[in-house]
Amino acid sequence: MGDPTTNLVLRPARAQLWLWVPYLLVLTAVCGLVLMLAENPLDYVVGLVPLVPSWLHVLGVLSDRSEFGPDGVRDRRLFEHRFVPWTDIRRVAPARGPGGSRVALTGADGAAAHILAASRGAFPGGRTHIRDHLDRIRAVAPAGVPVDPVEAADRPGGRRVGGPLARGGRTLAWMLALLVPPLGFLAVAAPQDAPWWPGNPAEARRLPDPCALTPPPSELTGGEPARGREARSRPARCVWSGPVIVTVEYRLYRWERDRHGSGRDRAHDVFRTRTRPAGGLWTPLPALGDEAAGTRYDTIVVRGANVLVEVTALAGPGIGEGVVENEFPDGEGAEDLADRTAHPTGPAPPPEVVRAAVERIAREAVARIEVE
Structure with missing residues (x-):
């Protein structure tokens, strides 16, 4: 184990944003165009609600971080700060979840893991990214806190987070992340029934005298x-x-x-x-x-x-x-x-x-x- 007085700051993998941010920009622009075409744009504002969690996720990836100090781990998230002292940590281990592996802190009583802010998000990074996080944590963790290798998540009995989605892998996570915002917009705003929607028959906007x-x-x-x-x-x-x-x-x-x-x-x-x-x-x-x-x-x-x-x-x-x-x-x-x-x-x-x-x-x- 390394020097426990060394400070370490870990951040989420930002490679996921190269595809995620352009996709959200295009989707938001399309929704904005729908708002411009609508006869009553205020009806569509509620349709933008499904996009809010996606943009909050982007902000979280940019702002979240996990700080390892001599007294414990400070998790700083977008709307939450949490401190976990080393005395309350039994071990640090990888956990399989939807979208990839994550770094989890297991409590001293063996209770459910606390997922580090540095590995949160829909797409926390590949095995190489998680292995690098575990290696750097191992270098600063106290001697009494073991840090498991990334392969531990694949062993029988390895920790999993996310319920049934934990086995779905990155493909399922990407499909859900890409489909939920537009489908949510269609379900809430229902523009597909509007007369200006492509393929719908035209309608009268005013009455004759x-x-x-x-x-x-x-x-x-x-x-x-x-x-x-x-x-x-x-x-x-x-x-x-x-x-x-x-x-x-x-x-x-x-x-x-x-x-x-x-x-x-x-x-x-x-x-x-x-x-x-x-x-x-x-x-x-x-x-x-x-x-x-x-x-x-x-x-x-x-x-x-x-x-x-x-x-x-x-x-x-x-x-x-x-x-x-x-x-x-x-x-x-x-x-x-x-x-x-x-x-x-x-x-x-x-x-x-x-x-x-x-x-x-x-x-x-x-x-x-x-x-x-």
Whole structure:
């Protein structure tokens, strides 16, 4: 054994950073690009959380060190300092763990080992690096503290740390370290459902102006919209009054991080709920938007991309069945229910005329949806 008064400072192997740091830089840059493309970047900030432990690991490799002095071992880690006196150390031995071997201090009572800060990290270094650490520790350790050779970790009964991963070796450790940050980002931020994600179909970002549609025939309404709601709002609505009350309403469904699926998926789910068969009230309408359904005379609901369009006519007997009790399931727009229940003025035109007008308006309305 060597002179126990000699001070020795050991640091983690930094060769691991040559690949690790460039990889994290590229991954962080990609995540930053995703933040720039997102409509609401704040939703993605939480997606960067899986990258924080990786960068903390890099800082730890740069700052951690183990100092061997005459009185014991001082372990200085990024957020923790620990002192272990020589009298509490039974032996110094290598320990197999995920990513490679480490240097462990076994307590005087034979309890579980304390892993030196100098050999912490996902990739503590190869056998040559650990052998050099053990040789240098052997030169300064007191006579009563044996230092095992690096081959001791491979013997039967050799100490292992990291549980089942201890046998996985460096390949498994590298795979986990490289895959966990990007997979964590995808799991938390879920950008793969966003409309701008490569390969995903485009979606509408804004609603057309429903009051700019060609007015219903003069025998149905007076020709000019009685009231409307701005196209910037969700939903956007326009109402024509007369012998028939004609309402056109757009609803926009965006992709949101905290909800599963794209805007198209959400619009599809609402469409299916809205037009769920109830006593044969709804009939599918082919060749109209992405999917469409209507009642016998008065109401047609069409989905175009992530937008739902509902065209409703309310008039005399036989027209207007089920308009009120078939509100959208998301509950939006309930405060404007009076628009749907306004009383028509004048004699009602034939139901076939009303149906033809409703279908014509629905086709024009869905044609005006612009996807980007």
